[in-house]
Amino acid sequence: MCSCVTMATIARATTFSLPRLCTASDCQTVSSLEWPPLEAIFHWIPFAGCLFWLGKAGRGRHTQALSLLECFMFRRPDWLASLFNRAPYVAKPAARHHGPAGYRNLYPFTLPSLGSLLHWKLAQWWRARPDHRPEMVPVTGGDPAALRANCLRSSVTWLGHASSFVQLAGQNVLIDPVLSSRASPFRHLGPKRQVPLPIDLADLPRIDLVLLTHLHYDHLDFPTLKRLAQQSGGAPDFVVPLGVARAVRAAGVPAERLVELDWWHAVQRGALRVLLTPAHHWSNRGPWGDLNKALWGGYLLEGAGLKIWYPGDTGYQAELFHEIGLHIGPVDFALLPIGAYEPRKVMRAQHVNPDEAVRIFKHVAARKAWAVHWGTFILTDEPIQQPMAELAMALREQEVSPADFMLPAIGETIWL
The missing domain is CATH 1.10.287 (Helix Hairpins)
Known part of the structure; x- marks a missing residue:
C-alpha cells in the first residue's frame, strides 16, 4: 500500500499446538513408477x-x-503422477493431514464416484435448464480512486466470486484473484463470467501480496497471475498452501516471491500476519495424476487491530469449524462462501450452502461477514441468483441479522 516489503522480510512462524515437523530422514517422497x-x-x-x-x-x-x-x-x-512427474509430493508422517500419497482432510471425505458425476452431468442435458438471472446480482463499479488514495484505513472490496481486495496494516492484498472472462483452462470454453468485472487490475493500487487458497480454476487463474507477475515495480509476494507454488511458478511468478504454508503455519509481512487455516476440500489442476498433491485452506489476516478471515472452498464439518473458532475467534470480518452447492449429493463435502455458511459465521464468532463465492460464474445447478434467497432464509432461521451477515454488491467496498 504505502511501502513495499520484499519476501526476504517474511519470517516463518508456527502457532498453537503443531505436530512435529518431519526431518529429511523421516520424510518419504512418493514417486514410484x-x-x-x-x-x-x-x-x-x-x-x-x-x-x-x-x-x-x-x-x-x-x-x-x-x-x-x-x-x-x-x-x-493416480499412476499418471509418476508417469508425467507433474506433482511431486513429500509425505510427512507426523502430520495427520499428510497421507501416504497426498494431502487429506481431518475428517472423513469421499469424492463423488465417477458414476454419480456422470449421472449429474448427463442429467443436465435432458433436465430443464435452471432459470439463471444474472441481472438480479447486484454489481457496482466501485471506487478505485479511493482505494488508490488510501494508506491508513482498512478495507475489503469484493471483486466477484472468490476474489477480494483487502487493505490492511499497510498492505494491498489480493485473495484468489480470478479477473479473466472464464474460470477455465480454455479461452473459449468453460464457466463464463456472468456479470461485469467491477474493477480491473490496472485500476487497483499496486499489489503487495497475493493469497491463493488452492489449485482449482475458479481460484487460481493463470492470465491474472501473469499480469501480477509483470506489474510495474516487480511481482508481488505470494503466499500459497504446500504444493501450490509449482503452478504459480509456471505462471511466471519468480520463486523468490513465493512462500508455501502448511495448516496453522503463518508468515509476517511488515505489520500484517497471515495464517493458513484448514478447510474441508480437495485439490487438482488437470489430468496428470495430481489429485490432492497440493494442499488447500483458508487465510486469517491479522493487523491494525483487526482479524479478517476467508475459509476458502470448504464443505461443512461442525467439529472442524468449532476447532478453528477456538483458535482464531472472535473474527472481526469474515468472507464466507455461499454458492456452488447443488446438487448436494455431489457438492456437500466440498462447498457449503448458505445455511452452513451461517453456522460457520457462528462457529468463529464473526462480528461482521460478507457472502462471497456466488453470482459470478455458473459452476453448479442452483440458479445464479438463488443463494441470495437461501441466505435470507438461513439468517431468519438462525436468528442472525442481515446487518451482521451482509450480501454485498460485486465491486462494493466496506471500510473497517
Whole structure:
C-alpha cells in the first residue's frame, strides 16, 4: 500500500499446538513408477472419447463435452503422477493431514464416484435448464480512486466470486484473484463470467501480496497471475498452501516471491500476519495424476487491530469449524462462501450452502461477514441468483441479522 516489503522480510512462524515437523530422514517422497493396471486403462477409454468428442462436437455441444471431460479429470488414476512427474509430493508422517500419497482432510471425505458425476452431468442435458438471472446480482463499479488514495484505513472490496481486495496494516492484498472472462483452462470454453468485472487490475493500487487458497480454476487463474507477475515495480509476494507454488511458478511468478504454508503455519509481512487455516476440500489442476498433491485452506489476516478471515472452498464439518473458532475467534470480518452447492449429493463435502455458511459465521464468532463465492460464474445447478434467497432464509432461521451477515454488491467496498 504505502511501502513495499520484499519476501526476504517474511519470517516463518508456527502457532498453537503443531505436530512435529518431519526431518529429511523421516520424510518419504512418493514417486514410484508403475505400469497402469488394466482397470485404469478401461477407466481412460471414456476420457479419450470425451477428448475426441470435444474436437468433433458441434458448437452447441462443446460445453457438454467439456463437462464430461471434467468428470474424468476429477476421478482419474493416480499412476499418471509418476508417469508425467507433474506433482511431486513429500509425505510427512507426523502430520495427520499428510497421507501416504497426498494431502487429506481431518475428517472423513469421499469424492463423488465417477458414476454419480456422470449421472449429474448427463442429467443436465435432458433436465430443464435452471432459470439463471444474472441481472438480479447486484454489481457496482466501485471506487478505485479511493482505494488508490488510501494508506491508513482498512478495507475489503469484493471483486466477484472468490476474489477480494483487502487493505490492511499497510498492505494491498489480493485473495484468489480470478479477473479473466472464464474460470477455465480454455479461452473459449468453460464457466463464463456472468456479470461485469467491477474493477480491473490496472485500476487497483499496486499489489503487495497475493493469497491463493488452492489449485482449482475458479481460484487460481493463470492470465491474472501473469499480469501480477509483470506489474510495474516487480511481482508481488505470494503466499500459497504446500504444493501450490509449482503452478504459480509456471505462471511466471519468480520463486523468490513465493512462500508455501502448511495448516496453522503463518508468515509476517511488515505489520500484517497471515495464517493458513484448514478447510474441508480437495485439490487438482488437470489430468496428470495430481489429485490432492497440493494442499488447500483458508487465510486469517491479522493487523491494525483487526482479524479478517476467508475459509476458502470448504464443505461443512461442525467439529472442524468449532476447532478453528477456538483458535482464531472472535473474527472481526469474515468472507464466507455461499454458492456452488447443488446438487448436494455431489457438492456437500466440498462447498457449503448458505445455511452452513451461517453456522460457520457462528462457529468463529464473526462480528461482521460478507457472502462471497456466488453470482459470478455458473459452476453448479442452483440458479445464479438463488443463494441470495437461501441466505435470507438461513439468517431468519438462525436468528442472525442481515446487518451482521451482509450480501454485498460485486465491486462494493466496506471500510473497517
